[in-house]
Structure formats: C-alpha cells, structure tokens
Amino acid sequence: MPARMPAAKDLAKIYIKRIEKTAIDLRKPVAVNWKDVFTRFPRYCHVLLIAPHHTSPDYTDYSIQGADDFFAFAGSIATVKYLRDTQATRANVEKELKEFNPRLVVHYDHGGTNAIYGESVANNPQAVIDTANSDKLRMRVASTVSCLSASGLGPDAVGKGCTSYVGYNDLHWIVTSTHMAFWNCASKVHQKLVLGYNTKNGFDSAIATYNTNIAYYSSIGDTFTAVHLQMDRDRLTLVGSQTATTCPKRFEILWPLHEMVVMKKIPDLVWPPKLLDIDQERYL
C-alpha cells in the first residue's frame, strides 16, 4: 500500500499557502544541483574571437592569419562570433560581450600591461578591454595572444570576476618566416578549451607544443626561431581557475566513433566531462 495520500482539501491548502508567499520569500536562494542540470542540458560553446588588422607592416599582418586558422578550427565545433579587422572596435566588443554573451573570449593583437587592443574607426590601435571595462569579462574565460597583458589586465580581470585569463606576461614574439609555428603553439590553449578541456589542460598542451617546436627548430639549426619560441613559452601565464571549462566535452572524432556519430548512434556532445577523462594525457 502506498503511503497515505493527503486529501484534496489539504493539497488545496498547501497550494494556497504557496501562492500567498511574498516575492521576497520566492527570491530566497534554492539549492540547485548544477551537475544534474548540465547532464540533462549540455551547454553549447559561444566564442568571441577578436582579431584586428592595422596598417602594414605590423604584427597584425601575421596575427590575423593565426586568428583565421583558429576560426577555421573552432567554427565547426562552437558558435563563433568573429570580430575581424575593422569590426574589432571597442564598441563592438562591448556590444557582443553583452548580447552574444560568450563564455570564451579569444584575442589576437597587440597588448599592453593593462589593456588588449583592437581597432578604432580610423584604423588605429584602440584598447578594447582595459582596466576600465575588465568587469565585462566576469564569468568568462579569456585567452589572448598578445604582449604583456597577463601581468596587469589578467590579475585585474580575475579580481573582478573573470574565471580564468591566459596570456603573456612580457612581449609575445613571432618570427616572420615561421610564424605559423608560433600560432600553432599559442592557439593550443583555446583549441583545447573549445574541445571541452579545462584551462590547465589547454595551458599544458600549449607548453608541450612549444617544447616540441623548440626541439624541432633547434634540431634543424633554426636557432632564431627556437630562441623566440622559448621566450614565448616561458611567458605564457595562466591566471585564475585552472579547472574552468568553456564548452561541453566533445568526442575526439576517432574511428569507429566518427562512424557512429555520423550514423547518429551516439551523440557527439557529452556532459559531464568526466566521461572522457581517460584521454587527458593522451591529447596533451
């Protein structure tokens, strides 16, 4: 026999009591099991990509190629809003941070201790995020390939609620003849984040890629590239949470899993990430 059910009259009394609750009562915090929520409703990744291009010759002649390369990678996995070239103004960045509401903000351009730069309407470098509006990075993860900002803006933004900030605490170098190697290393951080790994995984993966490239360029006698890659590696800095994620964990598409995803026998997005933690080391 089931436990005694309350009479309809009693249920009505409870119901009336509930709707009589004041608005203040209803606003009281309730315990939500977020893990449960995320298991049922996988989050989709919103990425804001900022990559201006200033008057040549400039660092941005090359950095925009790195950004395009990352866009080609991430575009098929996440929802990416790409503020490219003249679109990368402060006003646009602030607008998209509010309306598009990205979890991950990726930036390729010049940086200073307290700012990362975009482009003004007159095609000049203009700070798009600095200490005056760094609170807009609240609850977001920022990954920037630019000079210096991880030494000032990063800690400032994290202090104002940014979940994690990855960047460089001194000059970020590239070598013109081998610049794609520099983007391959630096982009590893946000590539891993888009794939559902956490900030520490992304950081470690970038360091491992730097090491591989340093060893390669040293071995072929290109010390000029190796030395600059090494300086970049030593300046890469992670501020804030090391376990933050931005996207649902995604199956690395490996045969035969790829076939099963195509046949829709298994989903290609899974949450929580612990399901696939077995491959953490394999993909570093």
Next chain:
Amino acid sequence: MHDKSDMEKESERELAIREIRQIIEKQADTPEPPRAIGGPFSLTPEQMLREVEENTEIGRKIVESFSKLRQQFHKEG
C-alpha cells in the same frame, strides 16, 4: 661572488653573440632575412646582434634565452 656572476653573464653574452653571428652567416644569401616581431620591435638578426652588443633590456633577455636553450641541449645530450 658578484664578480663571478658578472663574468658568467659576460661569457653567456659572448656565446650568444657568436650564435647570432652564425645565424647571420647562414642567412647571408637569403633575399629577405626573417624578422622577429614583438610589441614595438621588429628585429632582423643583425639588429638583434646590436641589441645584445649594446646590452639593452631586450638584448639581455635574448642572451638569457640563448643560454637556456644551450643548457637544455647540454642536459639532454
């Protein structure tokens, strides 16, 4: 103690200068030598050599990086 450290730095600088000269020699026939771009700097190997020789802040960091790279290969091999 202070002198020894200064001497070490000096010898590291000399080694870095030697290595940069080797880079310049290798790239002598290249029509457009590669440049290292970082922040406001855009350095060819020759300009990098000048930074090291003049012992500027950038020059000192370049020497440090050459030294680290050398140590890494010593340890490994």
